[in-house]
Amino acid sequence: MYRPMCRPMWRETQHQFAAALRDPGAAVPTDISAPYGFGVYRNNVAVGLIDALADTFPVVHALVGKDFFSAMARIYSRLFLPSSPVLLNYGADFPDFIATQEETRATPYLADVARLEWAWNRAYHAADIAPITIDELAAVPRQAVENTGFQFHPSTALLTSPWPIVSIWQAHQESDPERLLGKLPEHGQAAMIVRPQLNVLVRALDPVAYDFVRALSEGERLGQASALVLDKGSLGLSGHLGALFETGAIIGLTK
Numbered sequence: 001m002y003r004p005m006c007r008p009m010w011r012e013t014q015h016q017f018a019a020a021l022r023d024p025g026a027a028v029p030t031d032i033s034a035p036y037g038f039g040v041y042r043n044n045v046a047v048g049l050i051d052a053l054a055d056t057f058p059v060v061h062a063l064v065g066k067d068f069f070s071a072m073a074r075i076y077s078r079l080f081l082p083s084s085p086v087l088l089n090y091g092a093d094f095p096d097f098i099a100t101q102e103e104t105r106a107t108p109y110l111a112d113v114a115r116l117e118w119a120w121n122r123a124y125h126a127a128d129i130a131p132i133t134i135d136e137l138a139a140v141p142r143q144a145v146e147n148t149g150f151q152f153h154p155s156t157a158l159l160t161s162p163w164p165i166v167s168i169w170q171a172h173q174e175s176d177p178e179r180l181l182g183k184l185p186e187h188g189q190a191a192m193i194v195r196p197q198l199n200v201l202v203r204a205l206d207p208v209a210y211d212f213v214r215a216l217s218e219g220e221r222l223g224q225a226s227a228l229v230l231d232k233g234s235l236g237l238s239g240h241l242g243a244l245f246e247t248g249a250i251i252g253l254t255k
Contacts, residue, residue, distance in 0.1 A: 049077040052087040059172045109163035119157035123195040126155035131196045131248035146223030150216045151252035155195040162188040166204040196248025
């Protein structure tokens with residue numbers, strides 16, 4: 001498709017080529033030997049990126065509709081070209097982009113739903129590592145328990161939002177999401193996303209559980225993190241630990 005040229009000219013043509021891909025109104029680079037085919041190629045690239053975003057953010061797509069999503073994704077794809085040929089990695093900045101758009105002010109929860117979907121995408125493609133059970137914690141000598149740290153599965157992500165993002169996401173996993181969307185809680189939600197086995201788990205955490213799990217995930221020892229749950233709610237430390245291990249998020253303990 002390109003005429004032979006020296007290396008500096010080739011680099012300049014690459015820059016022109018990338019710029020023309022971003023902007024449908026840009027002129028076709030002069031060194032392209034088939035300018036009439038470039039418009040088709042440019043459109044195919046745009047459609048491919050929009051489709052990739054729709055695959056990664058299906059709930060956002062469903063919430064705003066195909067036309068709105070396509071228009072938003074087209075603008076995003078002009079500003080953010082993929083940095084890798086693997087389109088599974090495309091869209092990391094999409095949630096933040098959504099939050100900056102004037103047109104999404106009527107749906108302020110949309111960016112956080114997108115963040116949950118991106119975390120789901122990252123969890124789905126994370127490395128496979130077998131989790132441990134709570135029996136391994138029970139085997140730690142009593143005098144060492146307080147100084148025990150937790151190693152989290154690489155798929156683990158924690159999010160918090162002033163909007164019920166877990167309930168919104170869960171509603172769209174059903175055949176009739178509108179029925180459940182009419183029963184959303186009126187408070188925000190924290191989410192834990194992890195894939196210890198084949199399926200990605202998305203679990204809502206109450207504020208106490210979220211603070212506890214976040215502290216452990218950030219490297220605090222069990223003795224430090226336990227202060228966040230003691231005398232708070234009815235679950236207790238053992239209940240929070242049991243719930244955490246049940247998710248399969250813990251892959252090891254550190255001393």
